[in-house]
Amino acid sequence: MNIGNKIKQLRTHKALSQSELAEVLHVTPQAISKWESNTSQPDIQQLPAIASHFGITIDELFEYPVDLEYERIDRMIENETVMTFEFFQHSEEFLANEIRQDPRNYRAHSTLADLYHYQACKLNEKAIHYAIEALRLNPDNKNDLCTLSNASHGHISDWNISNHSKLIQELQTMLKADPTLQRTKLFLLDNLIEDHRFAEAIKILEEGPDQELYPFYYVWIEERKVGFEAVKAKYIELVEKYTDSWKILMSVANRYASNHAYLEAIEIYEKAHEIAPRPRYIDPLSCIAYLYKNLGNTEMAIKTWERELVLLKEEWNMTKGELVSEIKGNIERIDK
Template sequence: MKIEIGQRIKSLRIEKGVTQEELANHLGLSYQAVSKWENNISTPDIQLLPLLSVYFGVTIDDLFEMPHEVHLDRIDQMIDNERIMSTENFNYAEQYLKGILDEDPKCARAYYLLAALHYHRAESDKYLASEYAKSALFYAPDDKAHHNIFNKAMGGVASDDYYNRHDALIEYYENFVKTHPTNRRAYLYLLDQLIADRHFERAKEVLEQVKTLKHSCLDAIYEGDIAFAKGNEEEALTLWNASVTEFPNAWEAYISRGDGFVKLGRYEEAISDYEKCFSLMEKPRYTDPLTFMAKAYELNGDYAKAIETHQRVIKILEQDYNIVSGELVDAPMREIKRLQALI
């Protein structure tokens, strides 16, 4: 189905008796942006749809016709690019996704986006909660309740170890792998929780199952993680090194060993591994190793290099993904500003 929103906007604009400039000024855009819509060169961001519908006095559905996949892509981008999503945009995305599920109850992507949408709101709410808690602590720094809510909002560790456990997640994945015994990814998620909760014997059993499904660089990495969690740092390092030796061209081996070096406080070696990991990636490249590298530089006290690495993240987003704005860019920009204040 062809997207027709540009022509629809043009007809509604003419019907309302306004110019491209007047519409653009109302939306806080350039008239060239409106011109591109009306000539089908580009389409408006999903965040603008509620504003357009109100301005023209029509429903959002009346604005355009487009395939579900295009709509879903736009919602996906909205989740990635907005740090704090407006209630209006959230409600619109939620209603659209639920509408898809009314038509197709088996649409996995709609379920995924609903999960991502609600998780995004939860993360936004936790950020806002932490900011309010900081204000409470500023005016009443000795109040235990203020510290407790701030710790929860920031995802901190609880003094009572019971609240740091992952029992529900472990139970879910234990049942999941019973019904999906060849799903290697599920075993890896289960492994992460088991190691974090110190269920080492069960973790070893799961790791053996992983090895039967596929031998990879992660086998020795996870063996090293178990050894490290048990306090055997030398054994852990030997196993992490073995992963890189056996799989010298696997970027996953280097990023994982880099994480290990950070745990050991060996930041220079971690930085080297993150750089090697990034060099092995094909375009479009993940920015994770650069983000981790920036943190390693910061932990090592080299704030200038940390800033430079965050700037590399911004450049890769533009070069590999054509992303020049939104939360993916704003996040490293905030880190740069924070680090600049430390120099």
Template sequence: MNIEIGKKIKALRLQKGMTQEALAAKLNMSSQAISKWENNVTMPDIQLLPRLSVILGVTIDELFALTDDAHLERIENMISTEHFISTDDFTYAEQFLTEKLNNDHKKTQSLTLLAELHIHRSEEHRELASHYAKDVLKFAPNSKRNHNALRDAENGVIFDWNFSNHHKLIEYYKNFVPNHPDYWQAYVWLMNYLLADGRCAEAKEILERLNKIHPGYLYLLYGGLICKEEGALAQALTLWEQMTDLYPDEWLAWSSRGDCMAKLCKYDEAIEYYTKGYELQPNPKYLDSLIAISHIHEIQGKYDKAIEKLEEIIKQLEINWGIAEGKTVDFYKGEIENLKIMLNKQI
């Protein structure tokens, strides 16, 4: 029976009573590399296959047999865990997914992964672009062109309405909603873009339609956001307070109230509501609230507290999601190192 190569390596290794460290020693490599194979993050280099097959007692063909589902799982793991995807791996993933567009059973998943694969590649390029833009600004700090490059690399803010409005996305979702009237999340996507562009009258109409098919805390949340956009902040604050009063056990209501307070720079209140929302979450917990709290501490210059929160995030990634390595963990470890530099400067 065909089986994903990482799982097959693990099964054969265990059959022979070998640890990851023992297999790694025979191949003259790290146990972390073996772990990545077995967790379907990376695959063995083709040059290792003859030696690997001998150690495990199978032929190369038996070792390397992969089902379509195994390929898809590997690509998904690659996107979610790898910081930079090699050119060879990107080409392999793109070609495999493109071929599966002709398979009705795999088409939807393949299209999703193709979108995520190219988003990943664009994020890689933006990270490099940001690095180069910051470097050149050291030498040409008065260059508008270089500042524009940094803005575009970091998805920064531009005041010019002509470039910052969302009318194309709004038009897309205005057409999408009638075709999917029972998919309530589409109404939320549409409201977000309408509010970002200050189109409050249209947002109110969409909010009423949303409330008919999906009543709940969102009615008060977005009602408050519309009031805030219209300049009625006191009314917005009242609606958000009512939201958590009426839905005290809804963790998203508390976390959303934290978002609202953070955007008003009411940071102490934001931390209180984020913490409440996080505590109410069932397991496995999403970590957005902890990430937001770390951002607030950094903004406040409380780098020691920001570091503590990031360390908690790394711990919870493993506890809640089984993620102990890869690009997400590496990112937060990098943020901790940067904050330690800032903390030392304070001292």
């Protein structure tokens, strides 16, 4: 616990002199100097004023060990807790400093990527909200419609923007350096198929080695060529053959849902949920809830969201956070 170092870091970040900070906190410059040199510490009664001035919590005034800093950031992201701008700035600076000290620090790079992605998603949600409000005030405005669509990951007409060539190239580069990266290969397949680059995808499948999802990929590629109805029997065969593969069941259910075969999709999602290893993800249940909502069966949608809450509590020990609030919000909106 080193509050003096933290005060100095915050003061210099705001470009304040010791005298300027002392004036704000109604203490002497000598007191600030002693705090920062760790020869004395602020009285406990002064902590709220210090924290308030720098826009952080009292907890954030105290220097945490490096591992605890990582844990705080991970916990905030994993629990999808509302992140203050001050917490984001503090976390960003901490991780950037970790990388400056060791440019090959994997944990810092990975956590910083998660932090930026998390914040980007939250900013997207704000963009969606204000774009909708703007369109209520000025309907049919092209700029606001584009913002709403882009922030919602909606349809993009321009091929130069909608294609995944840049991502595909990055994944190909990784695999060229190490062809054994099987998970990377699956991500590459997903994007090749999305871009209708079927010949390249089939070549990867044929080169092997086989992976659990490869039987699904062959049928998915065929679906993209000839349509869902033409391969539906093959999807049924996958469901009947791979009863112990929640990944294949989940993937097939996604194709049914994408083709508006909602009731059949729900049945397969339930099978995937049942056999998935614990602790289970809520994805199958989340899909089921929204499918019931789309079908107009609000009673079953609510029951499924309630199942999500039970799962999060029993298998993830999660009873609060933004994800829990979002699920409860879904229930409340339907109840109204």
